[in-house]
Amino acid sequence: MLPSASSESTPLSEPVLSASPDAPREAEAGGLLSQLSAKATDGDRSVNPELVAAARAAAARGAVLLRNDDDALPLAPGARVALFGRTQKDWIAVGYGSGGDVNAPYATNLLDSLRETGAVEVDEELAGIYEAWCAQNPAEPGEVWCAQNPAEPGEMWGQWPFSYPEMPIDDDAVRAAASRAETAVVVLGRAAGEDRENLLEPGSYYLTDTERTLLEQVTAAFARTVVVLDTGSVIDLAWVEELPVSALLVAWLGGMEGARAITDVLTGAVEPGGRLPDTIARRYEDGPSAAHFGDPVANDYVEDVFVGYRYFETFAPEAVLFPFGTGLTYTTFDIAADEVTGEIRADEGATVGPDGSARRADLGAVTVRARVTNTGRRPGSEVVQVYAAKPDGALSQPARELVGFARTGLLAPGETEDVAIDVPIASLASYDDAGGTGRRSAWVLEPGQYRLFVGADVRRAEEAGALTAPELVVVERLEEAAAPREPFERLALRRGDDGKAEPVHEPVPLATVDLRERILSRLPEAVGGAAGAAGAREVTLADVAANAASLEDFVARLSPEQLASLAYGDVTMDSPLGARGNAGALGGVTESLRALGVPPAITTDGPSGIRISAFASLLPCGTALAAGFDPAAVEELAALHGGEMLAKGSDILLSPGMNIHRDPLCGRNFEYFSEDPLLTGRSAAAVVRGVQSRGVSACPKHFACNNQETARTVADSRVSERALREIYLRGFEICVREASPHTMMTSYNKINGVWGHYHYDLVTTILRGQWGYEGAIVTDWWMQMAPDPDFPALRDSAYRVRAGVDVLMPGSIEHGGTVREDSVVESYRSDGGITLGEMQRTALHVLRLLLDVGLVEGQSRAR
Ligand code: BGC
Numbered sequence: 001m002l003p004s005a006s007s008e009s010t011p012l013s014e015p016v017l018s019a020s021p022d023a024p025r026e027a028e029a030g031g032l033l034s035q036l037s038a039k040a041t042d043g044d045r046s047v048n049p050e051l052v053a054a055a056r057a058a059a060a061r062g063a064v065l066l067r068n069d070d071d072a073l074p075l076a077p078g079a080r081v082a083l084f085g086r087t088q089k090d091w092i093a094v095g096y097g098s099g100g101d102v103n104a105p106y107a108t109n110l111l112d113s114l115r116e117t118g119a120v121e122v123d124e125e126l127a128g129i130y131e132a133w134c135a136q137n138p139a140e141p142g143e144v145w146c147a148q149n150p151a152e153p154g155e156m157w158g159q160w161p162f163s164y165p166e167m168p169i170d171d172d173a174v175r176a177a178a179s180r181a182e183t184a185v186v187v188l189g190r191a192a193g194e195d196r197e198n199l200l201e202p203g204s205y206y207l208t209d210t211e212r213t214l215l216e217q218v219t220a221a222f223a224r225t226v227v228v229l230d231t232g233s234v235i236d237l238a239w240v241e242e243l244p245v246s247a248l249l250v251a252w253l254g255g256m257e258g259a260r261a262i263t264d265v266l267t268g269a270v271e272p273g274g275r276l277p278d279t280i281a282r283r284y285e286d287g288p289s290a291a292h293f294g295d296p297v298a299n300d301y302v303e304d305v306f307v308g309y310r311y312f313e314t315f316a317p318e319a320v321l322f323p324f325g326t327g328l329t330y331t332t333f334d335i336a337a338d339e340v341t342g343e344i345r346a347d348e349g350a351t352v353g354p355d356g357s358a359r360r361a362d363l364g365a366v367t368v369r370a371r372v373t374n375t376g377r378r379p380g381s382e383v384v385q386v387y388a389a390k391p392d393g394a395l396s397q398p399a400r401e402l403v404g405f406a407r408t409g410l411l412a413p414g415e416t417e418d419v420a421i422d423v424p425i426a427s428l429a430s431y432d433d434a435g436g437t438g439r440r441s442a443w444v445l446e447p448g449q450y451r452l453f454v455g456a457d458v459r460r461a462e463e464a465g466a467l468t469a470p471e472l473v474v475v476e477r478l479e480e481a482a483a484p485r486e487p488f489e490r491l492a493l494r495r496g497d498d499g500k501a502e503p504v505h506e507p508v509p510l511a512t513v514d515l516r517e518r519i520l521s522r523l524p525e526a527v528g529g530a531a532g533a534a535g536a537r538e539v540t541l542a543d544v545a546a547n548a549a550s551l552e553d554f555v556a557r558l559s560p561e562q563l564a565s566l567a568y569g570d571v572t573m574d575s576p577l578g579a580r581g582n583a584g585a586l587g588g589v590t591e592s593l594r595a596l597g598v599p600p601a602i603t604t605d606g607p608s609g610i611r612i613s614a615f616a617s618l619l620p621c622g623t624a625l626a627a628g629f630d631p632a633a634v635e636e637l638a639a640l641h642g643g644e645m646l647a648k649g650s651d652i653l654l655s656p657g658m659n660i661h662r663d664p665l666c667g668r669n670f671e672y673f674s675e676d677p678l679l680t681g682r683s684a685a686a687v688v689r690g691v692q693s694r695g696v697s698a699c700p701k702h703f704a705c706n707n708q709e710t711a712r713t714v715a716d717s718r719v720s721e722r723a724l725r726e727i728y729l730r731g732f733e734i735c736v737r738e739a740s741p742h743t744m745m746t747s748y749n750k751i752n753g754v755w756g757h758y759h760y761d762l763v764t765t766i767l768r769g770q771w772g773y774e775g776a777i778v779t780d781w782w783m784q785m786a787p788d789p790d791f792p793a794l795r796d797s798a799y800r801v802r803a804g805v806d807v808l809m810p811g812s813i814e815h816g817g818t819v820r821e822d823s824v825v826e827s828y829r830s831d832g833g834i835t836l837g838e839m840q841r842t843a844l845h846v847l848r849l850l851l852d853v854g855l856v857e858g859q860s861r862a863r
Contacts, residue, residue, distance in 0.1 A: 045105035045615045051640040052257060055619050058637050059254030059261030061273035062624035065247070065328040066237075066280075072224045072246035074268025074330060075120050075183060082123040082181035083111055084174075084218055085211075086167050087189030087230050089130055090139035091259045094608050094618055095232045096160035097194025098583075099657060099671035102609035104256045104618035110187055110228065113263040120267060123181045130167060139164040158195035162204035166211050171221075178221040185266070186218055190231035197294060197709050198233055198665045200284060205665065206236050219244045228262060232621050232670020234278050234661075237321055241282075250274070252624035253670055255608060256617065268330060271380045271410075274627035275327035275457065277674035278661050279309045279320055286319035287311075288491070293663040296711035300488040301719035302505075305726050307662060308675030309458050310398035314493065314501050317459075324676065325385050325402070325457035327627075331376030331413065335384055337454040338418070340465025342366030344425055344445060346473050355522060355769065360443075360476040363425035366467055368404065370419050370454050374411040381408045383629040384419050384454060387461050388428055391448025391469075394436030395722075396493035399501065400458050402678050403427055407630045423452070425467075427678075429475040433483065433721040434509045437472055441480045441721075445473040478770055481761040483511035483721040484752045490720055508720045511752070516790040519760055519802065524837040527844075528556020540597035541847065545856040554596075555843050563839040564825035565590045566846045567801055569811035570600065571820050573781070578602030579649030581613030584810030586652075586778065587850045598847065599855040603699070603778075603809070604650040607657045607671045610641075614648055617641070622657055622683070626673035631686035638690025638698075645696045646861065651853050652697040652743050656687040658731050659747075662707040677727050681734025688739035695854045695861030700735050702747035702780055703756060703767070704728050713784055716750040724751075729762075733771055742775045742852045746805055748783070757783040757805045764804035776849040778807040782815040791832070798827030798834045806842040 065073065075081060091109035094100040111130070114122050178184070188211055192198055202208040207215070219225045226247040229235070240248055249272060251262045264270040281287055288303035288311040303311055309324035342365060353359075368386050386404040390397040404421040411417055428450055429443035437444050447469050455461030489505040496502045539557060543549040555563075568589065570577055575585035577600040588598035605611035609618045619641065625634050645653055657671035658680050666672075673680040684700055691698040705717035705728050719728060735741065746756035746763065756762065757779040767773045779800070788799035797808050801824055813821035827833035854861040 047105055047617050048640060048644060051617050051637075051644060054637040054640050055255055055617060056257035056261045056264070057270070058628060058633060059252070059258045059620045059624055060264050060270040061628035061630055061633060062252055062254070062620055062626070063262060063265050063272045064250040064274035064276055064627055065272035066250060066322050066326070067240065067245065067248040068328050069246045070224070072183065072226055073249070073266060075266055077119060078121060079183055080121045080123060080181040081114070082126050082177040082184050082222070083114070083130070083187065084126070084169070084184060084214060085187040085189075086130060086134055086139070086164060087187040089134045090164055090189065092189045092191050092230050092253060093255055093258050094253050094621060095192045095670040097668070098605040098611060098654070099194060099607045099621075099668065101605070101611050102618045103613070103615045104609065105615040107256045107618065108259040110259045110262060113259040114266070116260075117263055117267055117269075119269070123177055125180065126173070126177045129173065133167045137165065137167070158193070160193035160196055161191055162198065163190050163208070166208060166214060168210050169214060169217065171217055174217045174221045183224045183226060184218045184222040185226045185228060186215060187228045187230060190233065190235055192232050192667050192670050194668055195709050195712065196667045198667055200665070205284060207239060212239065215239065215243050215245070226266070228266075232623055234280055234664040234669075236284065237280055238282055241321070252627060253621040254624055255619045255621070258620065271329045271331075271378070272327065273329075273381065273630070274624075275325050275383050275629050276322055277623060277626040277676065277679055278664070279312050279324045279675065280322040281312065281319050282321045283319070284664065286316060287663065289663040293665060294708055294710045296715055298486070298716035298718055299708065301662070301717065301723055302488060302490055304490040304492070304720055304723045305396075306398055306491050307660065307727050310401065313458055314399040315503050323457050323459040325383070326459070327457075329380040329382070331374055331378040331380035333380070333382040333456065334373045334375050335382065335455055336371045336373070337462065337464030338369035338371055340366060340368050340452055340467070342425065342467060344450070344467050344469040344473060346471065360426055361474070363473070363475065365422040365424045366452070368421045368423060368452055368454055368464060370464070371416055372408050372411070372419055373416045374413050377413050379410050379412050381410050382456065383407050384421065385457065385461055386421050386423060387453040387458060388423075389451045389453065390428065390430065391446055391450065392495060393446030393448060395430045395432060395446060397430065400453065400461070402458070402676050403452070405629055405679075426475045431722045431725040433480070439472070439474055439477070442477045443475040445469045445475060447471050479765070480511065480513050480721065481765040482724060482752055482759065483513070484508050484718050485511050486718055486753065488718060515760065518765070519790065523835055524841045526835070526837040527552040527840050541850070542597045542857040545851055545859050551844060551847060551851070555840050555847065558843060560825055560828050560836070560839065562590070562593055563843045564822070564828070565593055566843045567797060567807060567824050567839070568820055569807055569809040571811040571818055573810050575600070575602070575810070579604075579612050579614065581611065582650070583611065583654060583781070586807045586809065587846055587855070589811070597857055599850060601651040601850055601853060601855055602649055603652040603654055604645075605654045607655040610645060610648050610650050610653065612648060612650065616648055617644055621670045622673045623670055626679050626683045629679070631682045634683055634686035635690040638687045639693045642691040642694030642696050645691070646694055650696065651855060652699050653691055654699045654701060654745060656684045656698065656700055657702070658684040658700050658735065659702060659704070659706045660728055660731065666707055667709040673731070677730035678734065680731030681738070684731060684735040685738035688735060688741045692739070692742065697742035697849065697853045699743040699745050699778070700732060700741050701745035703732055703744055704747055704762060705751045706747035706749055713748040714750070716753055718752055729766065732767070736767070736771050736773050740775070742849050744773070744775060744777050746777060746779050748780045755784055755786065756780070758786065758788070758799050758803045760803040768804060774848065775852070776806045776845040777804065778809045779805060781809055782812070783808060785813070785821070793830065793832035794827055794834065796823040797821055798823045801838055801842050802834055804841070806845045
């Protein structure tokens with residue numbers, strides 16, 4: 001390993017060697033970024049059977065059945081099935097990078113899982129052909145990559161394969177299989193990974209010629225062809241309109257139990273539970289971000305709030321192949337909207353304080369009731385979705401916005417369930433960033449009708465009722481924050497004479513705030529006196545935990561050096577302070593802090609499982625979880641995951657990844673949830689609540705607008721304040737308000753010209769000031785060093801601490817380096833540098849996190 005070079009750092013345990021001698025590195029603009037890959041070293045492959053069962057159920061609940069002609073699925077008991085496609089064997093369980101690099105104790109594949117159940121008869125002759133070919137053409141990413149890049153063996157970070165070459169098969173072999181089996185299952189696979197975008201190329205977004213030929217051969221020879229798509233991202237599906245495919249099942253990347261889950265679905269042991277968390281368009285080019293995605297310097301978010309279905313349903317419904325929220329089951333449902341109760345009334349309580357703190361008016365909720373009946377012949381559960389259409393006014397509005405959803409229980413044929421969905425009236429508000437309503441920088445309800453639609457997806461939802469706002473209602477007055485500084489034109493809506501929505505463009509409102517003045521007027525006071533009181537009695541953090549001293553009292557006694565140490569991680573990944581292969585430590589990273597009872601907290605990735613040297617469960621990816629539209633089930637899974645964190649030595653899980661699926665090509669979409677902020681926020685809140693119910697911490701990331709991987713450490717996401725608040729921050733806001741994460745991670749990229757880790761307005765004005773977030777904030781791993789444009793005396797971590805981002809992770813000055821960056825204490829000692837109060841503010845956040853996760857002596861954790 002790279003031993004910790006922090007001057008004061010003394011390992012609590014013996015230093016360990018690098019988790020991997022050939023640690024992958026990522027080359028990026030701005031330097032090398034070392035990401036130690038935690039190769040399995042420990043022997044214990046045991047996993048909690050409850051977690052295994054929950055993971056299997058979650059993967060099936062997320063699987064989306066998009067077509068099922070003539071009831072091709074489920075496969076009849078004992079049916080003879082011919083499996084095509086190498087992915088039946090080389091099943092892709094997860095994507096690559098920090099969100100996938102888990103030492104899973106095992107992973108299943110579809111061929112073996114189908115054999116294992118014995119529910120159908122697998123055509124073994126064909127299976128034998130694939131097994132022999134796969135053995136000769138291995139799909140291990142390392143081998144494939146190294147074969148293509150012999151000069152740099154081992155250096156495959158960010159070079160992950162998108163897919164593995166398909167086995168060509170001749171017509172005779174396909175016809176022979178068709179003479180033995182009645183149903184064909186074609187399995188296609190796509191991988192994706194961090195630091196690499198999916199590409200508009202065969203093998204990534206498009207089918208390869210061999211895959212296309214395979215589908216043509218199989219659909220020509222078989223009366224029934226089922227296609228299983230093992231992918232974390234949306235890919236081109238235009239071919240389902242050209243080929244006689246009977247059934248199409250999107251499996252997502254389901255983790256170690258994913259193939260078993262898909263077996264359950266194919267054989268009908270479990271229903272396909274998923275609904276699409278993203279719109280699937282006929283052509284990539286029809287998407288609203290297509291022309292403004294992937295630029296390495298800056299991307300204008302011209303589509304504004306019209307992201308995903310908000311765009312398609314408003315301006316281009318005919319471009320949609322499969323609408324948002326859709327998904328078939330093995331039965332049918334009737335959703336009868338019952339009543340809509342509630343009213344919009346004015347509330348003068350919406351205020352903003354001089355410090356920027358906001359108070360939201362309490363407007364109550366509207367309740368939407370529906371009666372769901374299973375009208376088919378098999379048991380199943382339905383997802384009832386509620387969409388709103390807001391009145392035309394000064395603000396352009398999408399035709400539909402998801403405002404609520406609920407999953408029924410498993411209903412027997414003929415059974416009925418009454419569903420009541422509460423939609424907070426405040427959540428119907430829009431953010432006026434231009435002043436067109438007369439209330440700039442406020443969440444408002446413009447006058448008019450708020451129509452509510454209820455149904456099984458965004459297209460099938462029917463109007464159930466409406467609320468009327470007789471006049472403009474101000475839901476929350478805020479102050480402008482994080483607005484764009486570079487002009488661009490954003491999409492807006494104009495009604496044609498026929499009432500149809502027509503796209504127009506308008507200039508995006510630019511920032512007007514003097515950030516320097518805002519920051520100076522709100523510098524935090526030092527606690528316990530300007531000099532940092534040196535009290536008579538030594539106070540330890542254990543005294544604080546035992547309520548024998550206040551946290552402020554403890555912090556007031558810390559020296560500037562000790563305060564500064566709390567603003568850095570323990571320098572490297574795989575910190576010797578914690579379990580092997582961890583992502584780094586924070587908190588008690590020095591001997592002098594530990595002497596005061598400040599413990600280190602150990603971070604690990606990530607969204608699909610704990611990424612350390614030990615074996616750990618590999619869980620369904622974020623998109624699969626969101627597709628279940630079932631936050632309660634996600635929470636249960638995450639609670640079991642939290643239990644595994646306790647057992648494996650992870651205090652902070654760097655999860656959930658919750659950036660919006662702005663564009664299907666983003667390489668990390670599989671880690672994230674959806675194109676919709678409500679589904680994203682609810683899914684993330686469920687993960688956070690579940691994990692934190694066991695006493696450990698989640699860490700939602702990447703705050704904010706990490707919507708592409710191309711040049712992710714330097715690219716600028718330029719986005720209007722309205723789209724920020726309604727789309728890109730909204731999921732985070734829901735997660736913070738619903739689940740109070742103890743930790744959050746900023747993004748690598750810039751947002752309107754400012755890097756996430758220096759973004760005062762995002763983290764201090766909005767996240768803390770307006771949403772009331774009280775936890776700690778860490779950077780993504782190694783941040784870009786830079787001077788503060790508003791305070792020339794500040795740079796690097798001093799700039800960061802002034803912005804309100806507490807901890808540089810893993811803590812070194814350069815990507816992959818071992819030397820701690822020391823600008824915090826240096827800045828404090830220099831003229832015009834950061835203040836004691838700012839260092840203390842950071843210390844308070846970090847120490848509160850340690851107390852919240854129960855690491856301090858005398859504390860106990862939930863189990
Ligand atoms: C990723 C984060 C991850 C961190 C630590 C970064 O490259 O963007 O999501 O948590 O590494 O592995």
